[in-house]
Amino acid sequence: MKKTSNNYLYFSIIILFLFTSGCASTGTSILKLKYEPLANTKSTNSLSPNIRLINFQDVRDGKNEPEIIGHREAAFGVSMGDVKVERPIFEIIHNAFSSELMQNGYHIVNTGEDFTITGKILKFWVGTDVTSLYWDVYGEVKIEIEVKNTNGETTKVGPYSSKNIERTYTNPSVPIMERVLLASLKEVIGKILSDKEFAK
Numbered sequence: 001m002k003k004t005s006n007n008y009l010y011f012s013i014i015i016l017f018l019f020t021s022g023c024a025s026t027g028t029s030i031l032k033l034k035y036e037p038l039a040n041t042k043s044t045n046s047l048s049p050n051i052r053l054i055n056f057q058d059v060r061d062g063k064n065e066p067e068i069i070g071h072r073e074a075a076f077g078v079s080m081g082d083v084k085v086e087r088p089i090f091e092i093i094h095n096a097f098s099s100e101l102m103q104n105g106y107h108i109v110n111t112g113e114d115f116t117i118t119g120k121i122l123k124f125w126v127g128t129d130v131t132s133l134y135w136d137v138y139g140e141v142k143i144e145i146e147v148k149n150t151n152g153e154t155t156k157v158g159p160y161s162s163k164n165i166e167r168t169y170t171n172p173s174v175p176i177m178e179r180v181l182l183a184s185l186k187e188v189i190g191k192i193l194s195d196k197e198f199a200k
Contacts, residue, residue: 027081029072031126031178035096035185037103048105052113053098055090056143058121069181070126072172080128083177089124093143093185100189119145122159126177137172138165139180141188145198157197162187 070083085092097117098108123142128135142161148154164183166176192198 029081029083029174029177030086031069031083031174031181032086033092033178033182033185035092035099035182037099048107049114050107050109050112051101052110052116053094053101053108054116054118055094056119056121058089058124060121060123060125069124070177072128073130080172083126089121093121093124096185097189097192100193104193114150116148117145118148119143119158123161124181126181128172134167134169135172136165136167137176137180138163139177139182139184141181141184143188143192145192147198155197157195158192160188160191160195162191 067084067088068082069085069089072080072083074080102108120143122144123140126137126139128137130136140161140163142159144159145157146154147157162184164180164187166180168176
């Protein structure tokens with residue numbers, strides 16, 4: 001009985017050590033977000049309007065450094081380091097949104113536009129919720145859209161938001177963080193394109 005208790009104690013200490021140390025190397029993680037357009041959305045509608053797409057404003061709350069988009073933690077709030085992106089967030093969103101608009105038959109132009117689209121990045125974050133057994137790695141994206149016509153009339157739609165979570169028992173790795181963040185970005189763009197207010 002005593003041996004069993006000792007084994008349990010040793011096992012508990014090992015688990016505690018692994019989770020407070022992060023089970024992996026700590027330090028800054030760099031995400032390379034490669035966005036792939038949504039499947040089965042391609043349109044060849046030549047009557048779709050010409051769109052001028054302007055970079056979205058990064059207005060995230062608590063933004064210290066533009067490239068920081070998250071933070072990893074181990075058990076008891078032990079830091080595992082910041083999470084950064086390889087490219088500016090506005091560039092990632094601009095390229096993703098542009099590719100989806102073109103897939104849906106819109107024409108992206110620099111001049112002669114029928115509409116100008118811009119917006120605000122309200123949230124673009126990846127983080128971890130941790131227990132003694134696992135991490136829940138989450139990615140959140142929240143965007144507001146602003147559409148202006150040739151008469152200067154402006155319409156704001158949204159905000160559109162999404163949060164994806166993936167559970168891991170080993171380590172909140174870079175591939176997991178990339179997956180949850182890209183999944184949320186795809187869902188947000190899908191919501192924008194399917195919104196009747198945006199289509200109008």
